[in-house]
Each structure stands twice: as structure tokens, then as C-alpha cells.
Amino acid sequence: MSTITLYSVAYGLASLLLGALGSILPGAARAAVTNVDVVTGLGVLIFAAILLAASMLNTIVLIWWERKLLGRFMDRRGAMHVGYAGLLQNFADGFKLFRKDTVKPREADALGFFTGPAAYMVTSMIIFGVLPISTGWNSGALPLSLLLALAIFSFAPLFIFVSAWSSNNKYSLMGGMRSAAQMIAYEVPLLLAVVAVVIVSGSFSLTTIVYEQQNYWYWGPLFVALIVFVAAMLAEMERIPFDLPEAEAELVEGWNTEYGGMLFAFFMLADYLRALVGSILVVLLFLGGWTMPSWVPSAATSFPLAGIFWFMLKTYLVFGVFVWIRASLPRVRTDQLLRVGWNRMIPLSLLAVFLAAVLVTVKCVWPFGCVPSMGV
């Protein structure tokens, strides 16, 4: 195969390693080691390891990107002195938090206190297993990858609430309750906005959704759905203007008030993992994934790994928009947030679904042209 894919890299590495291992082992063991199943298994492991490393690295770079961008919005510089332009700042933070004591308050419930952050982190990371990044750079054609991603995405309020409740702090508890209410309220418009995309693309597979956007990206025809999706995603990611659960002004640090050290790092990391997932989903569903429009010169789209390049560029730009929103909007109140969620977002998302149905029936939209195969 000419295209490099994540599979080919992982299996290449696996067969390389096992071949090397086999060549220094005696005959029987060599046969066992170079067995197809063993190679496949190791390939899957390497595949997962690459995904893990890539997602963590991207998250850390994302935090750096937010800090620098936020600094610029605020007329200052952001982290500068650790590494070039502060690139290593987040590694320093991570190592420091790793070394810090992990304090459990005496009255806290140990089971929930320790498993909450871990589960939050793990569920946030699993999502990367189903997100395609470029042609071939995915975990296979899961027919329902979009649904799976969103299902895992919506686990978070449970674990946040468990960890908030078990840390036995009033601020944590209030933050946890707010978080649960908010995420459940915004789960519905989020899914309905996705339904609009699914109606138009005719598939739950993220890869297929991207392929369906060859003709035009969905942000134009499905603008209402995009607005609903981004707003609901902001609420799910708990970022300003919807960051009530960790509203610094009234609830000290929200549901992670009692967490320090590595557990706090888990929370921080998982938050940004979810932010990354949110940005990636926006890119996949509405901004054409790794494809570029036809007027882009082919030199810019045909170099090696061009798909990944454009995909990451879009992701970071989308996240930049989230940061921009964070830098310029105040925070809403819980009751207002819920009222907006139930009274505005859900009708708006239903409208988006309706518009998508109309689009599929008409198969034409000005000025994007007609696509006879749409919605099939």
C-alpha cells in the first residue's frame, strides 16, 4: 500500500519487534513469537500506545496554546521562561504535580475520591480510540463511531459527581451537582445537533461523515446545528461562559477543590482531553475533517501526512475560537444556563433537525449547489 496509515505503522513496528525478538530466540519460541495472532495483538497494543501518546502530547500542546492565546488576548505574554516560548511549562507543571503529595481529607470517601478522577481520565481518553484523524489513520470502520464517541463523552458527569460527593466538601458538592445538571441538560441539544449531521450524511461513522463532506463542508448548510453544537460543547467542556461547576468566584475551585497533586493533574488533563475531543468533533462534523476545498492548490494538500496537518490545524483554530470566547464573555448563572438549555437550545436543535430533513429532501442549497446522492 502506498498510503501510510496508522495500521501500517503499528503493524510494521510490531512485526519488526517480534521479528527481532524471534531471531534471537530458539526455534520453538521463535515460531510462537512470530505467530500472526501474537503480532496482531502487539500491533493493537502499539496502536493504542501511539494513540495514547499522541492524545496526551496534543493535550499538553493544547494547554500551551490556550495559555499563550489567552495571554495575548489579555495584553500579556503567557508562559515564556520554561523552554522555548514556554513550551515546556506544562511538562514542568505535570512533573511537579506528579511529585506532590496526594492528600485525602480525613472525612473523604476513599473509594470515590480516588476512582473518580481516574475514571474521568480514562473515559476521556478512550474517545480517542474511535476518532479518525486522516485517511487510514483511524481504528477501522466502526459503523457507529460517532455514537460511541458521544456515549463515552457523556460518562463524565457521573464521575465528576462521584468525586465531588466523596471529597466531602460543600463547595465540591455544589460544583458536582451543578456539573451533573448542566451536562445532562446539554446532552440533549448536543445529540439533536448531531442528528442533523447524521440525517444529511446518512451515516453514524465519522469517517463516512468526513467523506460525505467532499462536496461542501456542513458548517454552511447546517449552520443552526453548528451553533447548537458549539454552544452545547462549551457547556459539556465546562468552559466560560458555562464554567459554573468550577466558577472561581463563588465555588473556590468547584468540584476539584479538595484535589491536589496527581489527582488534580488527572482532572486538568481530562478537562483538556475533552476540550480536544470537542474541537475534533467540530472539525469532523462541520469543517470537513482532513479534507480541503478544491481551490486549495494541490501542492498544499498532497505532501506526506497533509491530511493530519490540515486536520490538526483546523482543530487548533477551532480551539482558538473557544479560547477567544473564554477571553471575552462573562459567566452565566446556573438557572439561566438550564433555562437556556431547555427553552432555547432544544427548540433550536429541533429546528436544525428539521432543516437537515428539508435539505435531504431538496438535495440543493444555495450557494453550495446540488448533491443528488445526499442523505442516501
Next chain:
Amino acid sequence: MSEMWINMGPQHPMTHGLWNLRVKIDGEMILDVDPEMGYLHRGIEKISEDRHYNEVITLMDRCCYVAGLAWEHLYIIASEEALHLEAPERALYLRVLCEEFQRLASHLMWYAAFVQDIGLMSPFLYGMRDRDLILDLLQSYTGARMTYEYMRVGGVRSDLPPGFTDRTRKVLDWLNARFVEYDQLCLGSDIFHKRCDGLGILKANDCVAHGVTGPMLRSAGVPRDLRRDRPYAVYDQLEFDIAHADTADVTGRYLVRMEEMRQSLRILRQVVDWLDRHPGPVMADQLPRWLGAPYAPVGNEGYLLKRHYPKGLGFSAVEEPHGEAQAYVVNEGGEHPYRVKFRSPVFANISAARQYLIGYRVADIPPIMGSVDVCVGEVDR
């Protein structure tokens, strides 16, 4: 969730200082509040009884640390009255210059803290950035950023450096343009109105009954300002309007403070023009040595001699950025004041907390208390 008391403070991002707001909540609703002060009680009134008149100025700067010069002004007026002294006119203008600069700096500090309370992140930095410009100006003639010790009984310590007035005009123009940006960031946002309109209402009658003054009272429709109602220094020779609103809520207080800053710019332009045209002495001539007359070496024989000055009572009231501050100085004829009593506006504004907090939500506490503009230093003294 049943009813419970939570402590917001002394270490809490909402407090902007060292105090404790005990809140009884049911879910998100506030049922009762009980402010607990005194975490910063430094006994300034007691220490003042042990100090020379001019040494108390040091404490005044630290009494309210965001409006030090206003408090210096307050104390200076009262003690000049108690000691039967008068300052030259240029010194009076310089004091007004100081007080209006301080009002701008204090309101910008308030803006920075208040927007953070409602979750706006970047205007905090903008407020601090523009406040630094004013502090630079103050620093150029007082020598310090926050604790100035600039005024003296009988005048001020020093005159302005050359080129000061031109720099001031530049800064005033810059600020005038920035205030538009501030309003866009706050009033231009629907979320701001959703958060702040109709919040923390304290009507005029309640304000008066609970001794609430300053922007809180003016936002309730009472255009009361000591600079106009009971002019001190040279405020009766300056033109300005009293900012007031009639909504009595957080937005009203925001509007009042923003308008006050614009009026301060107006006053400052007049003062700077006057100072350009009228050079003169900044310290009274006939001062007792122990008061530290200009260029009198400290430690000469007159300094330590206990001089008796006619007894007197001094009272002064100043429109401080937070409200009406008052000082009562009792002079029993010695080097030290016999008793100094200060009235802090924020003290009264916080004491009415039950009136404007009960019935709202926990998330409303930061904007409401932010709009009160708490400076714990002057509450606890």
C-alpha cells in the same frame, strides 16, 4: 440538599480581602448571611494615639490601600481643623488632584475585581494595565505606587515635577478612549445584563436607614456627593456632575462608577489647567517645628519639645471612592492626637449585607459583593 451554612472566607476568591461571609443556603438560594469582619483589624485608631500628627499619615495610606490619598486627605482636613491650621491654595488643588487620581485608580481596581467576579477574564488585565498608568503619574511626584505619605498637616510634601501636566493630559485622553472599550466588554454583552440587572437591589430608603453611601446610594437615585453637598478643599470651584442611576442594582452601581471615572477625568483636566497657571507655595508658613515644617531638620531641639497648641476638635468628611469617609480628631494640646475615630463607608455598606443579599442565589454573591467594592483595610482599620 437541606439548609446549611457555608463560610465564604477568609480565604475565598469572592472576598477580595480578608473577611468572612457566612451564608446560609438551601440549594442555591441564600436564606441568611452574616458578615464576619476583623481579620485585618490592626488597631490603627489605637496606634494613632501614640504617634505625631504627621506620622499618622503613614497609617492612613495603609488604612484603605486602594484609596490611600483620599484617606490622607480626610485625616489632614480633620487634624488641620483640630490644630487650627490652614494650607495654601495650591496645596488644596494638589490634594484634589491626588484624590481624583486615587478615585480613578480605585475605580479601575474595582472594575478589575468586579469583572472577574462575573467571570470576565481579560478586562481584569485591562483594568490593572490602565491603573498602572495612573500609579506611574502618582509615583512621579509622590515617589510611591501605593503608600504615598504625600500630604502633610499644613500642605503637601512637594510640588509637581516638570512636564507632569502634559503627561497627565495624555493619560487622561488614553483613559477616555479605554472607557468605551470597557463599556463594550460589559454593557455590550447580553450575559452581563442577565447576570447583573435587578440584582442586589437596595432602595434609597434602606440605603439611608443602614447608612449606605457612595456609589451604592447614588445608584439608588439619591445624587448625594459630599464634593457637591458639603464642599471641602476646592471642590466648590470645579465643574462636575454627580453620577447617579435609579435602578439600585448591580448594573446601576456599574454605571455610576463608570460615569464617576469620566467626571474625574473632567475634574482632573480643570485641576491640571489651574496648576499650570498658578505656581506658588505648597506648605503653610506658620507651622510648629514639631509638625515637620518644610526643610526643618528632624531632630532639632524644637522637634522633641512638647509644645502646647490650643485644644480643638476636628471633624472632616470626604467623598472617598467607596463612599463617605469621616474622621473625628480630638486634640488635647499635645504632639499626639488624643483620639482619632474614623468612619469607613465600606463598614456601613457591608453592615447592610442582609438587605441586599438575602433572596438571591449563591452565584449572585460575587457580583453583588463586587459591586459593593469591599476594601477590608478600611473596614477593620
Next chain:
Amino acid sequence: MTTPAPLLVSKPAEPLALGVDLPMVDQPAVPFIEIETLRAKEFIPAAKEALGSLIAEQGQAKVIRPVFNWAGRNSLFPLHWGLACCAIEFAAAFGARWDAERFGVVPRSSPRQCDVMIVNGTVTWKVAHKLITLYEQMPEPKWVIAMGNCATGGGPFRTAYSVVPGVDKLVPVDVYIAGCPPRPEAMLDGILELEKLIRERKE
């Protein structure tokens, strides 16, 4: 309207499913692997020897500790609280002009997430036990910076009946910053001094 040709998109004929139809498994790459094996055979003992000698020479701690030391001193999270006048300068240090975040200093509101407590103002006896509680809530390793004259020794309120004459009567202090209040530069300098202390720390 003709559909624009997709770029970069080469839709595979049949999608790959996990575990079957693997393109690379059936490619025997024997010569390549053997070369690599030879190289690996040489590399592993050499690396083992080098690492062993490094640890024997320096001790295991000396290899790992500098990393954590570097991390610890470059990301000092101060506790976000304001006691008195210095708190205003503390806030100004995070403003646009000084921007303490350049050094990785980000204030956190919860003491559990803090490394350094900056005592920025007068400590009274009424707040003393709360200060000690906050200090004890901070996880190790932790430091204290006494910012300003009040925290250092009571400052102008030294003689007052309600003021603690220096926060070192309550908690161990690592760095003292003089000034009443110290300018933001002085505060940043104090933090850099603390970084120096951490760099030289021997445990």
C-alpha cells in the same frame, strides 16, 4: 453542477476491520530484521552498561531528582488570597505589565493545589489559626514567602495589640521580601529567589 474532486481523500474500496485483512503481516522482511537484530544485540548491553555506570556513579536519586527539581521550581502555584495592601501589588504582578505567569506562577484558590503561600499583608491574631490551617492543607513540598514588612515583622503595626509581629512566628518562612508594600518587581524577585533556593536544595 459537477462535484468538486476531493483532495487527499482516497476512499478505500473496502474499509479495514480490526484484526482481519492486515496489509503488513504477510510481508517477510527477513534481511532487514536480521540487520536490526544485530544492531539491537550490540545496543542493549552497551546501553545497560552506560546506565549502570551512571547510576553507580551518581546514585539513582541524582538522575531523577534534577527533573523533579526543575519541574518544582518552574511551576510554583501561589495561594490566591489577599491579606492587605501587598495583595494589591500581588494582583498587579499578575497584571499585563509584570505578568508573573511568564515564570509559570499561576495563583490557585484551593490550598490543595498550591506550592507556595505568599503572605501578602498584615497577619492578625484573629486570622492566625486560619493561616496555619491553610498552610497545613497545602501538600508537601511547600514554601512560604513573607511579602512586605507586615508579614516579615509587623511593619508599621508592629506595636498594635492585634497584629502578629511577623508570620514566621506561625509558619516557617523561606523568603522575605522587604517593602511596604513591595513593588511587583520585588515580588517576582522573591519568587526567583525561591527558585534559587529550590535549585540548591539538598534532601
Next chain:
Amino acid sequence: MQPDDVSRVLAPALGPKLLAVEPFAGMAGRVRFERGAALELFPRVRDDLGFRHLSMVGGIDWVDHREVFYVVWSDAAHQYLLLSTDVPADNPRVETASGVWPSANWHERETWELVGIEFDNHPDLRHLLTPDGYEFRPLLRSFKLHEPEELEVKTRHV
């Protein structure tokens, strides 16, 4: 408003309990009254004279006796008025003003804990600035400031 105007309103109602109305620089006057007359005086000052705003309550320790003073403000006259009464040092109590002016509440708490003046019928006479259970009255002349080392012992119970 002049001191005469004040005494013309107050004198008929209070009689000999109104000791004097003296002129005071920058104010409408200084009303000196017997402490027993507090409850009769305050409503009259508020309603008849129009001083609806109580700004400050404070106490002064004159060693042989103590003085309680109130500063009130009238929106109509744009003037302050000083009310003051003497209380004996061995029984420093006076009726609370918080029933007339709610703003007196905190001021009287402060005066009670710092100057040691008891306010009868005060709704909530707790420590405000000093810690709970603090037994000293710092603003009395007999309370001397010490060097911190001595002071530490004295206040360590906090």
C-alpha cells in the same frame, strides 16, 4: 441650620436633659445631652430635624468618664450634627440607637468592644473586629501598647 435652630426644636421636648447645643466648625452644632434622654432625643433628631442618616458612633475615654458621640447627616440641610453624651466610667451604658437608625448596629458593636460602652437593648452585641472572647478594651487609655514580645503572651489565647 444653626445651633439655635437645633435647640429651638429639641429644648421644649427634652427640657433640662438637653445640656447644651454648642457651635461646631463645619457642622450644624454639637448637641450635648443626658444619657437618659437618648430614646427621647433620637427620634426627634431623625424626624423633627430631618437627620435621617446616622454616619458614625464612637466613644472617647476621658479617664474619669467616657463620651459617646453620634454623627448624623441631613439630606435637606446638607449638614452634619454631632450628638454627644457623657457616661460614667464605672457604669458605661447608654440606650442603643439601632432602633432608630439601623445603621447604628455595627458601629455600636465596635464601640462596645473597643471602648467598652454597653448599649442597652442592642439586638446583637457580639464581637465584630476583635476575636470572640477578647476581654480587653483596646481604646481605653489604660490599655498601653507593648512591644510585640510582651504582647504575644497577652493575646495568645486567640
